[in-house]
Amino acid sequence: MLDAGQQGYTTADGRRIGGVVMEMRNITLRFGGVVAIKDISFDIREGEIRAIIGPNGAGKSSMLNVISGFYHPQEGEMIYRGARRPPMKPYQVARQGIARTFQNIALFEGMTVLDNVMTGRLNHMKASILDQAFWWGRAQREEVENRKRAEEVIDFLEIQHIRKTPVGRLPYGLKKRVELARALVSEPKILLLDEPMAGMNVEEKEDMSRFILDVNDEFGTTIVLIEHDMGVVMDLSDRVVVMDYGKKIGDGTPAEVRANQEVIDAYLGVSHD
Amino acid sequence: MFYREAGDFKTSYADDSQTFPIAFDRYRYYAVLAVALGIIPFVITDYWASAILIPFLIYAIAAIGLNILTGYCGQVSLGTGGFMAVGAYTSYKLMTAFPGMDMVTVTLLSGAMTAMVGVMFGLPSLRIKGFYLAVATLAAQFFLVWLFNKVPWFYNYSASGQITAPERLLFGHAVTGPNAEAWVKYLFCLAFVFVLAWVARNLTRGAMGRQWMAIRDMDIAAEIIGVNPLRAKLSAFAVSSFYVGVAGALLFTVYLGAVEVGEAYGIQKSFLVLFMIIIGGLGSLFGSFAGAAFMVLLPVALKVLLVDTMGWDTALATHFQFVIVGGLIMFFLIVEPHGLARLWSLAKEKLRLWPFPH
Numbered sequence: 001m002l003d004a005g006q007q008g009y010t011t012a013d014g015r016r017i018g019g020v021v022m023e024m025r026n027i028t029l030r031f032g033g034v035v036a037i038k039d040i041s042f043d044i045r046e047g048e049i050r051a052i053i054g055p056n057g058a059g060k061s062s063m064l065n066v067i068s069g070f071y072h073p074q075e076g077e078m079i080y081r082g083a084r085r086p087p088m089k090p091y092q093v094a095r096q097g098i099a100r101t102f103q104n105i106a107l108f109e110g111m112t113v114l115d116n117v118m119t120g121r122l123n124h125m126k127a128s129i130l131d132q133a134f135w136w137g138r139a140q141r142e143e144v145e146n147r148k149r150a151e152e153v154i155d156f157l158e159i160q161h162i163r164k165t166p167v168g169r170l171p172y173g174l175k176k177r178v179e180l181a182r183a184l185v186s187e188p189k190i191l192l193l194d195e196p197m198a199g200m201n202v203e204e205k206e207d208m209s210r211f212i213l214d215v216n217d218e219f220g221t222t223i224v225l226i227e228h229d230m231g232v233v234m235d236l237s238d239r240v241v242v243m244d245y246g247k248k249i250g251d252g253t254p255a256e257v258r259a260n261q262e263v264i265d266a267y268l269g270v271s272h273d
Numbered sequence: 274m275f276y277r278e279a280g281d282f283k284t285s286y287a288d289d290s291q292t293f294p295i296a297f298d299r300y301r302y303y304a305v306l307a308v309a310l311g312i313i314p315f316v317i318t319d320y321w322a323s324a325i326l327i328p329f330l331i332y333a334i335a336a337i338g339l340n341i342l343t344g345y346c347g348q349v350s351l352g353t354g355g356f357m358a359v360g361a362y363t364s365y366k367l368m369t370a371f372p373g374m375d376m377v378t379v380t381l382l383s384g385a386m387t388a389m390v391g392v393m394f395g396l397p398s399l400r401i402k403g404f405y406l407a408v409a410t411l412a413a414q415f416f417l418v419w420l421f422n423k424v425p426w427f428y429n430y431s432a433s434g435q436i437t438a439p440e441r442l443l444f445g446h447a448v449t450g451p452n453a454e455a456w457v458k459y460l461f462c463l464a465f466v467f468v469l470a471w472v473a474r475n476l477t478r479g480a481m482g483r484q485w486m487a488i489r490d491m492d493i494a495a496e497i498i499g500v501n502p503l504r505a506k507l508s509a510f511a512v513s514s515f516y517v518g519v520a521g522a523l524l525f526t527v528y529l530g531a532v533e534v535g536e537a538y539g540i541q542k543s544f545l546v547l548f549m550i551i552i553g554g555l556g557s558l559f560g561s562f563a564g565a566a567f568m569v570l571l572p573v574a575l576k577v578l579l580v581d582t583m584g585w586d587t588a589l590a591t592h593f594q595f596v597i598v599g600g601l602i603m604f605f606l607i608v609e610p611h612g613l614a615r616l617w618s619l620a621k622e623k624l625r626l627w628p629f630p631h
Contacts (some may be wrong), residue, residue: 143480
């Protein structure tokens, strides 16, 4: 495993990976008697693409929900940007610069693509209710500024042609992309993607992979990714955490994880004779 | 033919987010304003004012208010009548306690008071949703009506238990009381409708409206992008109740003049306003107007048709009215569940292409 300390390192393809931005320490999450996550520790470095893989029910989504504040672990602590993070509500986590997408798309179906993306900018809009009511200076100015940012992301993800279409009318693949746009437009420090390629065909997967790499490359966004497609995971990620039955069974570069016997046994299911 | 987007280009984001992005819509809006301000005040009669125009304007405000809460923020409320009563009784207390206060201030303060009461009854919305919230607001409805009946202080210990609006002048003309002229009352209500509709439009097209709609469409996703559900829901309750309170105050001071709370602000009123927004279209300001117009005009139109034209007995016609209104509501909900606003936008979509088929 790469041990680069707090200084970080440069990857083979020339991307700069920084120090640890978030660290999970001995996280344990229980639902009644069921242990969803058992004593898991790992870290996330600035600028890297970090994958979490594992069979169904391994606790990957629970892990993401812990990071985004939906679940509060019974034990362990989270260190975010050098400080211990107290238990937070999801909207507070969002304001700390952690955005996410969902496994089953969670878009606002009644709103247009543009409005959906604009909701991602809500944390950057501070105009008072009076300003907004009368569409005065600040409200109007913020609307235009944030619209510019929204349009940049819309351009970036190539969804210009549907910006005024209600999301409910879009096909699945585009919805996934709109959801990514909504998360991205908030300029997150860490972007959590829960199975961004679930249910996509090869072409859509290729598009999405390209976007994920571009996002990481262009904005330097740290990405935590849950994915089932092993090919995708191995190609995209810098480091991989492998979970099984709530425990961590592997952690390292894709090559290291691929060579880990426990991981092979538990997840890849490749026979070894 | 004339209704076209083509060639109507926007060169700035500010232009693109304006209220009426399509030129034809804009001109139509100016035309409506011109008629409302330039023609109607001069030709208005008492009958037109009290049968159609003033109730339409007042209910339009109430419908916009409820639409903000239910249509935009997704919180069902059956307490509209009770909140209107809060507006009415606040205006009554203000008018009798401070005879010098002008009616605009009285009405706005009534709205503010209702907003506070609305926020209080909105607190349960953080825990309960859907039908259960509807029941909680229903409790607010009954509680408020009971309160205004039970505590004599609210109706200044009058023997009848009624409240009566004293005469108040605005720019030298009576707006309330028996001597108020139709055109003054009409313009007074119109001014409120104009400003409040504009404010509602501003709120719903900007950050506030997106928060509300995000909560409506998927509250979990709204939270994950940083919407504080507490603030979003309570602000919707506050703004909505403000509108409803203003409508309740105007209904009492300008329209009815004298009010008995259970009769004027009972549960029927809650349902009436709810019907307006359902028939008009949830989550649409135009729908609020359309729904209010529909529910105000329909009884009048039926009366004209049945009693004046077909010569039916008045009592019979009144009863048939209920049947017909009920039937029409069901018909509408089956044919177009998204209301008149949806029909309108479908018509506009067709118009864009007309006279070409594609």
